Amino acid sequence: MMAIADLNINDMVRLQAVPPDWPGGFWGHWLFFTVVIIGFVLTMVMGVIYIERRGMGRMQSRLGPNRTGPFGLLQPVADAVKVLLKENIVPTAADKLVHWLAPVVAFAPALMIFAVIPFQNGAMLADLNIGILYVVAISSVSTVGVFMAGWGSSNKYSLLGAMRNVAAVVSYEIPLVLAIVGVVLIAGSLSLNQIVLAQDIPFILLQPLGFFLFFAAGCAEINRSPFDLMEADSEIVAGFHTEYSGMKFAMFYLVEYAEAIAISAIITTLFLGGWRGPLLPPWLWFIIKVLLVFFAMVWTRTTLPRIRIDQLMAFAWKCLFPLAIINLLITALQVLAWPAGLPWVVVIINLAIMAILILIWSKFFFKLGWGRIEV
Amino acid sequence: MALKTEPFVLNLGPVHPSTHGVFRMRATLDGEVVVDIEPVFGYLHRGVEKLAEQRTYTGIIPLTDRLDYISAMNNNFAYCLAVEKLAGIKVPERAEYIRVIMAELQRIAAFLIAVGAFLNDCGAYFTPFLYMFREREKIVDLFEMVSGQRLTYNYMRVGGVSQDVPEEFWPALRKFVDEMPRFIDEYDRLLMQNEILLARAKGVGILTKEQAINASASGPVLRASGVKWDIRKADPYSIYDRFEFDIPTGTVGDCYDRYRVRVEEMRQSLRIIKQAMAQIPSGPVRAEVPHLIRPPVGEAYARIESPKGELGFYLVSDNSIAPYRCHIRPPSLINLTALRDMVRGWKVADLIIIFGSIDITVGEIDR
Amino acid sequence: MTVALSGKEIANQILEKFPDSIIESSEKDLVVKSESLLDVATFLKETPGLDFNYLNYITAVDYYDHFEVVYMLSSLEHNHSLVIKTRCYDRENPVLPSVVGLWQGADFQEREIYDLMGIRFEGHPNMKRIFLWEGFQGHPLRKDFM
Numbered sequence: 001m002m003a004i005a006d007l008n009i010n011d012m013v014r015l016q017a018v019p020p021d022w023p024g025g026f027w028g029h030w031l032f033f034t035v036v037i038i039g040f041v042l043t044m045v046m047g048v049i050y051i052e053r054r055g056m057g058r059m060q061s062r063l064g065p066n067r068t069g070p071f072g073l074l075q076p077v078a079d080a081v082k083v084l085l086k087e088n089i090v091p092t093a094a095d096k097l098v099h100w101l102a103p104v105v106a107f108a109p110a111l112m113i114f115a116v117i118p119f120q121n122g123a124m125l126a127d128l129n130i131g132i133l134y135v136v137a138i139s140s141v142s143t144v145g146v147f148m149a150g151w152g153s154s155n156k157y158s159l160l161g162a163m164r165n166v167a168a169v170v171s172y173e174i175p176l177v178l179a180i181v182g183v184v185l186i187a188g189s190l191s192l193n194q195i196v197l198a199q200d201i202p203f204i205l206l207q208p209l210g211f212f213l214f215f216a217a218g219c220a221e222i223n224r225s226p227f228d229l230m231e232a233d234s235e236i237v238a239g240f241h242t243e244y245s246g247m248k249f250a251m252f253y254l255v256e257y258a259e260a261i262a263i264s265a266i267i268t269t270l271f272l273g274g275w276r277g278p279l280l281p282p283w284l285w286f287i288i289k290v291l292l293v294f295f296a297m298v299w300t301r302t303t304l305p306r307i308r309i310d311q312l313m314a315f316a317w318k319c320l321f322p323l324a325i326i327n328l329l330i331t332a333l334q335v336l337a338w339p340a341g342l343p344w345v346v347v348i349i350n351l352a353i354m355a356i357l358i359l360i361w362s363k364f365f366f367k368l369g370w371g372r373i374e375v
Numbered sequence: 376m377a378l379k380t381e382p383f384v385l386n387l388g389p390v391h392p393s394t395h396g397v398f399r400m401r402a403t404l405d406g407e408v409v410v411d412i413e414p415v416f417g418y419l420h421r422g423v424e425k426l427a428e429q430r431t432y433t434g435i436i437p438l439t440d441r442l443d444y445i446s447a448m449n450n451n452f453a454y455c456l457a458v459e460k461l462a463g464i465k466v467p468e469r470a471e472y473i474r475v476i477m478a479e480l481q482r483i484a485a486f487l488i489a490v491g492a493f494l495n496d497c498g499a500y501f502t503p504f505l506y507m508f509r510e511r512e513k514i515v516d517l518f519e520m521v522s523g524q525r526l527t528y529n530y531m532r533v534g535g536v537s538q539d540v541p542e543e544f545w546p547a548l549r550k551f552v553d554e555m556p557r558f559i560d561e562y563d564r565l566l567m568q569n570e571i572l573l574a575r576a577k578g579v580g581i582l583t584k585e586q587a588i589n590a591s592a593s594g595p596v597l598r599a600s601g602v603k604w605d606i607r608k609a610d611p612y613s614i615y616d617r618f619e620f621d622i623p624t625g626t627v628g629d630c631y632d633r634y635r636v637r638v639e640e641m642r643q644s645l646r647i648i649k650q651a652m653a654q655i656p657s658g659p660v661r662a663e664v665p666h667l668i669r670p671p672v673g674e675a676y677a678r679i680e681s682p683k684g685e686l687g688f689y690l691v692s693d694n695s696i697a698p699y700r701c702h703i704r705p706p707s708l709i710n711l712t713a714l715r716d717m718v719r720g721w722k723v724a725d726l727i728i729i730f731g732s733i734d735i736t737v738g739e740i741d742r
Numbered sequence: 743m744t745v746a747l748s749g750k751e752i753a754n755q756i757l758e759k760f761p762d763s764i765i766e767s768s769e770k771d772l773v774v775k776s777e778s779l780l781d782v783a784t785f786l787k788e789t790p791g792l793d794f795n796y797l798n799y800i801t802a803v804d805y806y807d808h809f810e811v812v813y814m815l816s817s818l819e820h821n822h823s824l825v826i827k828t829r830c831y832d833r834e835n836p837v838l839p840s841v842v843g844l845w846q847g848a849d850f851q852e853r854e855i856y857d858l859m860g861i862r863f864e865g866h867p868n869m870k871r872i873f874l875w876e877g878f879q880g881h882p883l884r885k886d887f888m
Contacts, residue, residue, distance in 0.1 A: 060505040156385050160407070160723070225500060226571055305571045306498025308724040309407060362570075416850075417873035424858070425883055588818060591797050591847025604818050610744035676814065676825075678798075689801055689812070702801040709799075712849050741873060 019122065033125040037114045044290070045257045046076040051291065052257075052298050059302045080250065088246035091154055098152030103244070103251035106145025109138045110258040117265050118193045120275050120282040131192040132180055135266060136173075139221065142255065143169045149252070153243035161242075164309050168220055168227065171316035176217040178324035182210040182331040183270045196274035204271040205347045209327045209354040211271045213320055215296075218263040220312065223256065225301035227312055264293040319361060326357060382410050385723070389418045395492060396737030400730070407722045412715050416708070419741040427701035432458050432533060432668045435701065440527035442703060443739040445488055448481035448518075449681040451531035456612055457677035457688035458533045462670035464662055470535030471614045472655040476548070477521070477530065478679070479644040479651070483555070484514040485682035486637045489734040493634055494566065496731035497575050503566060510558055513551050520544050533668060535661035545652070552648055559641055567635075576631040580717045580729030583628060590713035593706050594684025595640065596733055599625035599632035606680040617654070618647045630732040637734075667696045683707050683734060703742055707735035745822040746770070752792075752824060756782055771812075771825040779828050780839045786815060786824070787844050793817045794824060797845035800852060802859045804885045809836055809861055830861060840865040858883035 022029060050065075054072060057064020065072035090099060113135050115125040128134055143166055150162020184190055186206060187198040195203075204211045220227040244252060268274055268289040275282035307315065330353060334346055382405040389397040397418035403411040423442065427435045439454045440447040452474055459466060466474075488511065491504035515525050521540050522530040530537055566572055582592070587600040597604055605622045607615045623639035625632030670692040678687035684706025691700040710733050718726050753767035756774075763778035774782050786794045794815035802811045809830040816823035830836040840863035841848045852863045853872040860881035862869060871878065880887055 056500075060502045061509055062505055156383065160385075225498065228498070301500060302502050304499065305494065305569065305575060307571055308575060308722060310722065311574055417875070420873040422882060586846075588796055589846045591845060602818060609818075609821055685798070687799060689799065691803055700801075700803045702799075702803075704799040704801075708850050708854075709847055712847050 030125065033115075033123075036119075037111065037125060040119075041111060041114060041258055041261065044261050044287075045254055046080075047291075048257050048261060048294055049076040049079065051295065052301075055295065055298045056302050059299070083250040083253070084247060086246045086249075088248065089243075091243050093154040094243065095152040095154070098148045099243075100248075102145050102149035102152055103248045103255070104145070105148060106142045106255045107251050107258070109141040109145075110255050110262055112138050113262045114265070116192050117262075117269055118196055118274060119286055121197070122193060123283070124193065127191060127193050129189070129191045132184065132190050132195070132266075132270075135192075136177055136180065139259075139262070140169065140173065142259065145255075149244070155243050158242050165223065167309065168223075168312055168316075171313050172217040172220040172320070175213050175316060175320035175324040176221065178321075178328055179207075179210040179214040179217065180270065182207050182327055185328075185331050185335050192269050192274075196269055196276065199273045199276065201344065201347065202271065202273040206350060207271065207327070207331065208351050209323065209357065210331075211267070212354065212358075213324050213327065214267060214271070217316075217320060218267065219297060219300065220316070222259040222263055224260065224297055226304040226306050228301075228306055260294060260297060261290060264290045264297070267293050323357060323361060380405055387726075395731065395735055398735070398737050398740070400726075402723070402726060404723065407724075409718050409721055409723065409726050412718050412726070414711060414714065416740055419737045421742065423742040424701055424703065428697060428699065431696045432670075432698065433666070435698070436532065437527070437529045439703075440529055441738060442705075442742060443681065443683060443686070443707070443736045444526060445736050446481045446485040446682045447527050448477045448530060449485075449679060449686060451528070452478050452613075453677060453679040453681065453686045454688050455531045455533050456679065457675055457690050458668065458670065460677050461673060461675040461690050461692055462533070462668055464534050464664060466535050466613075466662055467659045468656050469539075469658040470660045470662075472651050473536050473540060473660060474531060475613060475615070475618075476648055476651045476655075477518075477536075479647045480514050480517065480548075482644050482682050483641050484511050486641050487511045487514075489682065490562075490634060490637050493630075493728070493731045493734070494572075496727050497572060499572075503562065506558075506562065510555065517544065517547055517551065520547065532661060532664075534664035535659070537661070539660045548648070548652065552645055552652070555645055556642065559638065563638065573631065575724075575728060576634060576732070577629060578627070579630050579721065579725050580732065581627060581629050582713055582717050586713055586716060587628065590716075591709045592684070592713055593710065594680070594682070595633055595636045596684065596710050596713075598622065599636045600628035601626055606678060606685055610678070612677065612679055618650050620644075620646050630728055633732045633734075669694055669696060678704070681706060683736065683739065684710055686739075703739075705739045705742060707733075707737075708740040711735060711740070743821075744816065747822050747824045749825070752786075755789075755792075756785060759785055765829070771827055773827045773829060776828045776830060776838050780841070780844075782826070783813075783841050783844055786826075791820075793819060795819075795845075797841070797847045798823070800841075800848055800855065802855045802861060802883075804859060804883065806885060807831070809859060811838060811855065811861065813841070836861040838863055842866055857881070860884065 023032060050073060053075065054064040065075040068074040068078045090096065116128050116131040116134055118124045118127075146165050147162045150158040150160075150165070153159075183195065183203050186203065187195040189195060189198070219225075265286075268286060272289050272293070274289075275286040277285035280288075330350075334349075338346070382403050385402045385404050387400045387402060389399045399415040399418065401413045401415060402409055403413075421441075423438055426438060430438065436451055436454060439450040442450050458464070487507040491507035494503040495501060518528055518530075519525055521544060522528040522537070524530075582596065582600050584601045587597050587602060592600070593604075601624055603622055603624050606612070607620075608622060620643045623636050623643065625636050672692060672694050674689070674691045676687055676689045678685050680686075685704065686706055687704035689700070689702040689704065690698050693699040714730065714733065717729050721729065748769050749767040749772035750769065753764045753772045756772075757764055760778055760781050763775050763782055765773040765775055767773065786792055794817050796816050796818050798814040798816055800811065800813050802809055810827055811830065812825060812827050814823060814825050828838065830838060838861055840852055842852065842863075843865065849866075849868075850872060852866055853868070853870065855861050856863065856869060857871040857873055858881055870876070874882070882888075
């Protein structure tokens with residue numbers, strides 16, 4: 001990823017861009033990449049479930065699954081088979097259509113996000129020139145699915161979980177989008193492929209505050225710890241998917257991990273340089289980076305307790321949102337100052353600004369949540 | 376025009392991932408805010424007090440194990456003290472020291488579970504819980520060496536303990552006592568200043584000093600509210616007056632203080648065990664007591680400081696082989712008296728944390 | 743050491759204020775008439791020097807012809823304790839005044855005594871069974887239950 005070292009590779013890669021009608025014309029391209037995306041998502045979900053369970057187990061000083069297959073590698077397969085064989089119980093007071101449609105509405109957008117993520121230069125289902133805007137728009141639709149699940153279950157726990165989820169997702173959209181805008185300003189394009197091609201210096205170094213904001217807001221969007229109060233196991237049993245069993249539960253389970261992979265993939269594309277890297281084939285680099293980001297998510301899940309709903313909202317609006325606006329302002333000033341491309345010294349400036357801002361903000365301006373309400 | 380809202384009742388039912396046993400709470404919620412709470416007991420009521428009237432004095436000891444099953448040695452201890460007070464039996468020295476060592480080890484094990492479960496309720500997904508269970512395994516292995524059991528030990532008898540500790544117990548205990556402070560420091564390093572834990576637990580569920588005394592709270596709940604009252608110091612039983620240890624107290628009485636009090640008490644228990652190990656004499660471990668004890672007519676109340684609070688046994692005897700009345704003062708039930716006042720005005724997530732910080736065991740509540 | 747105050751001395755103090763409220767007293771405990779239980783309890787809680795602000799436990803014993811309810815009070819500040827008892831001779835419908843207004847800790851314990859022994863406490867805000875379900879017939883801890 002060094003600007004000097006891969007000069008040759010860069011040129012070669014740019015020349016080798018996969019054209020949008022490879023192989024077999026428009027429909028052949030569409031068919032090929034649809035199959036690739038579905039296969040990729042399902043396989044990665046399996047791998048990611050294994051990494052999570054095994055990684056969490058090792059971090060908690062226990063073994064994790066190690067019986068099914070060598071090193072427990074077939075554990076996700078066992079999980080999938082178990083979940084498919086379970087009886088599908090629908091509560092009698094549930095709203096049948098809403099209850100049935102909810103997993104579908106939640107799952108489809110998670111898959112659709114992958115349509116614009118580049119596995120190699122130009123190797124994506126559709127190289128939209130509004131790539132990242134499409135991603136932001138689509139990812140909000142799965143919230144509707146979650147709320148349908150909570151409402152259609154006719155269960156107070158599910159309703160509580162669903163309402164918390166909607167509140168959280170709506171609040172965290174804004175820092176998420178503002179962090180993305182910072183990247184877009186530097187790259188100069190909304191298309192994800194162009195963003196990757198513009199990362200001679202990976203944007204995590206140029207936008208460390210943006211990376212932190214996106215990681216935090218992304219974890220909140222997909223209900224991962226420390227923001228996993230939507231399915232807080234010890235409070236509201238299982239949140240919005242309490243009443244689901246069998247294949248529908250499998251869909252929600254898939255949604256959770258597919259969205260985790262999607263956020264990891266977007267982070268890799270926007271901040272870590274996507275498929276760029278020496279020696280190995282680009283799609284392998286992409287997978288390695290996605291797994292690294294996901295491992296960071298597993299790490300935070302195992303380590304941190306969870307925060308309360310009002311603390312969650314306070315964190316979004318009082319901490320992340322002002323930081324996002326300040327980040328945007330500074331990025332805009334920097335892009336104005338160096339229109340040709342940001343030099344290396346900006347990395348150090350940005351890192352210093354991030355450290356100072358986070359220190360000041362957490363010490364002085366920001367209090368997590370409010371206390372007791374008089375009843 | 377204000378939005379009209381209507382409170383609804385949420386049943387945190389007997390089967391729930393985090394009510395520490397079969398305990399049911401009917402919470403009236405207004406949105407996320409708890410307006411009222413009504414605890415429902417009785418899902419584990421086994422009639423232990425009635426059963427005790429039909430068993431011999433020694434036969435009640437296994438029943439007492441199953442009261443607060445997390446800290447069985449302490450229950451045995453309290454009961455044996457009550458019978459010895461009633462019948463006027465003197466316990467040999469070595470037995471007293473062994474009892475104290477077992478009680479303090481059990482206190483550490485019970486606090487490990489209490490703190491682990493509290494952090495689990497906070498949302499740290501089992502990581503601190505499993506780390507603490509790693510240490511509890513060592514304690515449970517020690518108990519298995521002594522009594523052959525891992526949970527309900529049935530180890531103490533009226534007049535002493537049932538058998539002497541084996542030879543391999545002492546090196547294992549020495550190893551445990553030397554290693555444990557390092558682990559408690561590790562937990563503190565990871566958790567004490569954790570931003571999220573501070574935000575969740577500091578200032579939440581405050582129980583003032585006056586409220587705590589009025590509600591007859593005892594144990595870590597009372598001490599965290601600022602009352603320096605520990606039965607081991609205020610009304611020493613057995614040989615606790617020979618040991619030097621401190622009583623950690625909190626200041627505010629919130630969940631964070633209750634958590635800190637328990638962690639600090641673990642350190643003090645280690646101090647007591649070290650002193651007991653140094654002072655223990657040799658000798659018999661059980662007084663000469665007939666198989667069927669017939670205490671003279673009378674009544675006695677003996678209390679100890681158990682990990683949950685003041686555990687007491689009130690025994691009435693009518694000179695027969697079984698007690699006329701055996702009443703158990705349950706610390707968990709009485710600590711819950713203040714739950715309603717502690718919880719009103721907080722959110723559902725806080726309800727779970729406050730309830731977890733009181734640390735109950737349903738076996739003791741329902742008996 | 744917690745000093746267990748002598749029942750006789752406290753009885754003398756109480757009889758000065760509330761004559762004819764004590765049935766008998768000994769070194770270990772004192773027995774109060776059930777009508778004057780609340781007065782005596784308030785006196786014990788509020789008199790400076792006695793200050794019994796902590797209720798250790800309440801329990802009831804069934805002595806075939808009467809019920810005896812035992813209260814243990816203590817003062818954390820002065821570190822002394824006292825046992826008072828009261829008797830209830832009615833077997834069909836025993837009633838006693840409730841001390842929940844003085845010590846909130848009596849809440850669940852009085853409900854337990856009602857549930858298992860059948861003694862009602864007047865003035866308790868929530869006099870319901872606590873361990874057994876509503877509609878259970880009988881009171882299990884009584885000697886004539888089984």
